[in-house]
Amino acid sequence: MTTPSGTPAHTHHPLPSYLQADHLGPWGIYLQQVDRVTPYLGHLARWVETLKRPKRMLVVDVPIELDNGTIAHFEGYRVQHNLSRGPGKGGVRFHQDVTLSEVMALSAWMSIKNAAVNVPYGGAKGGIRVDPKKLSRGELERLTRRYTSEIGLLIGPSKDIPAPDVNTNGQIMSWMMDTYSMNTGATATGVVTGKPIDLGGSLGRVEATGRGVFTVGVEAAKRTGLAIAGAKVAVQGFGNVGGIAGKLFAEAGAKVVAVQDHTGTIFKSDGLDVPALLAHVKQHGGVGGFAGAETMANDEFWGVQCDILIPAALEGQITKDNAARITAKLVIEGANGPTTPEADDILADKGVLVLPDVIANAGGVTVSYFEWVQDFSSFFWSEDEINARLVRIMQEAFDGVWQVAQQHKVTLRTATFIVACQRILHAREMRGLYP
Numbered sequence: 434m435t436t437p438s439g440t441p442a443h444t445h446h447p448l449p450s451y452l453q454a455d456h457l458g459p460w461g462i463y464l465q466q467v468d469r470v471t472p473y474l475g476h477l478a479r480w481v482e483t484l485k486r487p488k489r490m491l492v493v494d495v496p497i498e499l500d501n502g503t504i505a506h507f508e509g510y511r512v513q514h515n516l517s518r519g520p521g522k523g524g525v526r527f528h529q530d531v532t533l534s535e536v537m538a539l540s541a542w543m544s545i546k547n548a549a550v551n552v553p554y555g556g557a558k559g560g561i562r563v564d565p566k567k568l569s570r571g572e573l574e575r576l577t578r579r580y581t582s583e584i585g586l587l588i589g590p591s592k593d594i595p596a597p598d599v600n601t602n603g604q605i606m607s608w609m610m611d612t613y614s615m616n617t618g619a620t621a622t623g624v625v626t627g628k629p630i631d632l633g634g635s636l637g638r639v640e641a642t643g644r645g646v647f648t649v650g651v652e653a654a655k656r657t658g659l660a661i662a663g664a665k666v667a668v669q670g671f672g673n674v675g676g677i678a679g680k681l682f683a684e685a686g687a688k689v690v691a692v693q694d695h696t697g698t699i700f701k702s703d704g705l706d707v708p709a710l711l712a713h714v715k716q717h718g719g720v721g722g723f724a725g726a727e728t729m730a731n732d733e734f735w736g737v738q739c740d741i742l743i744p745a746a747l748e749g750q751i752t753k754d755n756a757a758r759i760t761a762k763l764v765i766e767g768a769n770g771p772t773t774p775e776a777d778d779i780l781a782d783k784g785v786l787v788l789p790d791v792i793a794n795a796g797g798v799t800v801s802y803f804e805w806v807q808d809f810s811s812f813f814w815s816e817d818e819i820n821a822r823l824v825r826i827m828q829e830a831f832d833g834v835w836q837v838a839q840q841h842k843v844t845l846r847t848a849t850f851i852v853a854c855q856r857i858l859h860a861r862e863m864r865g866l867y868p
Contacts, residue, residue: 451533459538459748465616465774470850473841477858482741484544484854487537488555489513493583495561497575500778507563507576507812511584514540514556514594517860520591521557521797522547524598524603524627527576531560531700535748539598542769543798545791548853550830552802557593559584581612586615590623590809596801597627599747607632623808626801635804636816638797641823643677645796646743646767648827649788650682651750653763654741656835657786661858662686664740667761669693671720674767674794676711682741683707691729691737694746696721698734744771745794747846751776759785766790789846791853792827799826 495507513521536558544556606625613624622633664687668675679689688704696719713723735755737848745767756776765788838848
């Protein structure tokens with residue numbers, strides 16, 4: 434095939450159906466984000482299709498024997514989106530709504546996130562479609578070990594390193610590490626991160642994501658003239674990310690005025706008692722029923738008067754239906770993909786500064802990287818060292834993204850994608866295609 438000028442045309446092969454953006458699931462949102470950034474990639478744009486096609490996707494059957502003697506089957510996934518800059522890195526979630534589209538998008542956002550903070554990883558993600566609350570501890574262990582064995586051909590300390598995500602924790606990482614180690618015949622502490630300290634985990638890892646959210650929030654506030662002391666903060670999701678971020682903001686003098694999670698929405702105009710609320714969440718599993726606050730309808734949360742809004746629950750929370758009601762000057766995305774592209778545009782038009790997930794919640798993977806490095810060397814750092822290194826990396830990454838946003842007059846999300854996609858595609862270009 435030739436063009437009118439007589440030169441051969443590049444035939445553009447359409448994406449396979451499961452990679453297309455028609456049904457705008459999480460993967461479709463990611464593809465839109467890549468399209469927005471493509472005009473800023475310069476000569477690297479010729480490689481942009483690389484970002485639209487995951488390198489490797491594994492869908493596995495995970496059969497286990499339940500406590501009652503019956504056999505149950507669950508669907509498991511591990512997606513490696515891009516490995517140009519290093520081994521795959523990304524969490525594993527156990528959730529009844531997990532889909533391949535979601536895991537693909539999360540793996541792609543991990544590629545972006547790792548490149549944005551410049552840790553030497555590619556992006557990966559995993560999941561099992563299961564409601565873990567319906568399983569006994571024994572069933573959960575069998576599920577985890579079977580899944581680890583099924584994806585064992587993809588993972589490894591220098592290939593792909595899973596970590597905790599929604600509904601997974603240090604215990605599940607311990608089972609994954611043990612299963613992989615037993616299957617390979619040698620203890621491999623570095624095959625997963627987010628492990629307990631006694632098995633090669635890192636100090637500071639549990640608080641890392643929330644600390645990163647707080648760190649970039651402070652940096653953004655400095656640049657926009659927003660005083661943290663006295664600022665009103667609303668948080669969606671009050672677990673590992675939102676709870677820690679809320680605590681750090683409260684310690685810095687901000688007032689956490691509203692919190693929402695799966696158990697309800699609570700409000701107190703002059704600021705909630707955050708330590709008491711964290712204790713309540715630990716005891717009762719959510720904010721619902723907390724005595725030191727009034728309750729409000731879940732839908733009213735988005736209209737709460739606040740300066741800083743931290744969505745730290747699941748993806749797709751801020752939509753075209755509620756974005757216009759948001760009063761915050763600053764939105765810090767603790768969750769992955771909490772804001773849809775339409776909502777992003779509405780917030781930008783309102784002058785709301787959105788700190789995107791791909792940099793705001795990268796504290797977790799940054800300390801996961803520290804954990805992995807410590808496991809390789811069997812030499813461990815103090816918590817103060819880890820927190821100082823984390824803050825420095827997050828500040829430097831934010832500074833680089835801020836400068837790109839000013840230079841191109843784009844949102845911080847687009848700026849983060851520019852920085853990250855350039856790093857990924859430059860690595861791809863330098864490595865070339867083999868064979």
